[in-house]
Amino acid sequence: NSSSDDNTESEGGNNSSSDNNVESVVENIASNDDNDESKGGDNTANDDCDESREGGSNTTPMDVLEALVVKAFAERRAMNPQEPMKVNFDPTSQTQLLPVSLSGANVMDSISVMTPISVFICEPEVPVQDFEDYQESSAPDISTLQNIVNDCVKAGNDEGAIDVVTPGLIQDNSLSISFDVPLFCLTTLWVLARKSEENKRKIIVDGATLDSIIEVMLIYRHMSVEIQTRACGLLWVLSMEPKDRVYVVQSGGCDAILKAMSAYMENDALQVMALGALKVLSSSSHSKKAMDSKKTLSVVSDVMQKHVYNNPTIQSEGCVILGNLAVSDADQFVHTVSEKEISAVVNGILANPDELDVHEAACFTLMRLASSAANVELIRSNSTSRVSLEIAFEKNPDKVGNNILILLRRLKFDPPAIGER
Numbered sequence: 122n123s124s125s126d127d128n129t130e131s132e133g134g135n136n137s138s139s140d141n142n143v144e145s146v147v148e149n150i151a152s153n154d155d156n157d158e159s160k161g162g163d164n165t166a167n168d169d170c171d172e173s174r175e176g177g178s179n180t181t182p183m184d185v186l187e188a189l190v191v192k193a194f195a196e197r198r199a200m201n202p203q204e205p206m207k208v209n210f211d212p213t214s215q216t217q218l219l220p221v222s223l224s225g226a227n228v229m230d231s232i233s234v235m236t237p238i239s240v241f242i243c244e245p246e247v248p249v250q251d252f253e254d255y256q257e258s259s260a261p262d263i264s265t266l267q268n269i270v271n272d273c274v275k276a277g278n279d280e281g282a283i284d285v286v287t288p289g290l291i292q293d294n295s296l297s298i299s300f301d302v303p304l305f306c307l308t309t310l311w312v313l314a315r316k317s318e319e320n321k322r323k324i325i326v327d328g329a330t331l332d333s334i335i336e337v338m339l340i341y342r343h344m345s346v347e348i349q350t351r352a353c354g355l356l357w358v359l360s361m362e363p364k365d366r367v368y369v370v371q372s373g374g375c376d377a378i379l380k381a382m383s384a385y386m387e388n389d390a391l392q393v394m395a396l397g398a399l400k401v402l403s404s405s406s407h408s409k410k411a412m413d414s415k416k417t418l419s420v421v422s423d424v425m426q427k428h429v430y431n432n433p434t435i436q437s438e439g440c441v442i443l444g445n446l447a448v449s450d451a452d453q454f455v456h457t458v459s460e461k462e463i464s465a466v467v468n469g470i471l472a473n474p475d476e477l478d479v480h481e482a483a484c485f486t487l488m489r490l491a492s493s494a495a496n497v498e499l500i501r502s503n504s505t506s507r508v509s510l511e512i513a514f515e516k517n518p519d520k521v522g523n524n525i526l527i528l529l530r531r532l533k534f535d536p537p538a539i540g541e542r
Contacts, residue, residue: 245354245397248308263301270309279313279320283330286310290333291340300345303337307351310334314358325359325368338377342384349381350391357398366401366408375402375412379420389432392424396438403442406450414446418458422465429465429472436469437482444486447496457495463487463503470509477520480513484521484528491531501532510534 266289273282286306292299310330313320324330334352341348356374360366369375382395399417402408425439443466447456466483473479487506490496500506510528513521529535 245357263305266305280323283313283323287328287330287333290337300348303348304351307355311355311358321359321365325365331372335373335377338381342380346385346388346391349385350394353378353381353394353398357401360398360401363405366405367411370402370408370411379416382420382424386427389428389435392428393434396435396442399442400438403445418443418446418462422461425465425469429468433473433476433479436473437478440466440469440482440486444489447490455490455493457493458490460499463499467503467506467509470513471505474512474516477517480517480521484513484524488524488528491528497532507534
């Protein structure tokens with residue numbers, strides 16, 4: 122990544138030279154309306170960067186858009202010279218770099234596909250447990266469980282603590298339903314799972330703890346959104362290691378998460394936790410193969426549409442999941458999605474015009490999807506896709522501009538109209 126900085130950031134006079142080239146190209150658009158870049162053929166993504174420039178004498182609107190991207194990069198570097206540029210290669214793209222010549226200066230040669238921060242995964246923090254609330258409830262076993270767990274942990278016997286709380290998850294509640302006991306057990310497992318990889322392996326592989334987590338989600342599916350939220354967070358933590366994700370999916374974890382999402386569609390706290398877990402599970406090839414991609418795409422799209430105006434995190438996380446599930450890791454084959462998924466991504470940009478994370482994730486996902494000719498047609502047929510790209514570019518040209526350039530080529534769209542900048 123640092124090597125790309127050297128090419129993008131020039132010290133001293135080189136920056137001004139690059140800016141002059143940029144300004145020259147931008148000014149030339151007023152006298153040059155040649156917009157004919159069509160080459161015929163199919164709408165396939167791998168055509169996108171085969172359009173070579175000759176010299177620099179014929180300036181097209183796409184040249185102007187590229188110039189503005191370069192200018193945005195240069196301005197950002199001038200303001201923050203010590204800031205490392207986040208430049209990454211997209212493994213799903215057949216063309217990694219844009220071979221663009223702007224008045225003889227190959228200033229874009231080192232600017233590659235920009236991977237949004239939102240695609241990276243992190244572990245959720247443990248929720249706060251209020252033991253006084255537990256002890257004041259009608260649950261008779263909370264105090265006893267707490268004492269036993271504390272004794273085990275103090276003695277360094279984490280495995281014993283796991284063995285103690287596992288039965289509490291699915292205890293017989295035929296006479297009196299208790300929400301506090303499973304909540305306490307789920308949170309305790311969450312704390313222990315974050316404590317060490319050994320504890321995670323114990324919960325996932327040994328005994329019946331993972332099966333009990335899935336079972337408690339099914340038992341309380343329509344009775345407690347808190348239990349569903351806590352369980353989704355725990356599955357997220359347990360899925361952080363790639364080797365563990367397939368166990369979570371094969372045990373029914375993904376299906377249980379989707380059922381919880383469908384049962385509590387309005388609850389954004391649950392949706393954020395559920396999407397965090399799905400993003401992790403969809404980021405590995407083995408676990409992704411075991412997931413019901415079609416069902417997952419549908420539920421995630423529904424959630425994005427439901428919360429399109431009130432939760433940007435849901436939009437960015439949802440976009441990443443849609444992009445993950447649409448691409449096969451083995452051969453980088455891009456599957457065809459539906460109009461529903463395309464609309465969810467596009468609407469996320471339109472409803473969140475000032476949210477950089479949403480724009481980054483959405484443009485990155487659309488670019489990946491546009492590696493399929495069928496998806497290209499779906500994106501082109503969406504009446505607001507072009508408007509959404511113009512909004513994203515105008516707001517953050519240095520962060521999403523290059524991905525939009527690649528996407529425009531794949532879509533065979535004319536560049537967006539550029540106003541005074």
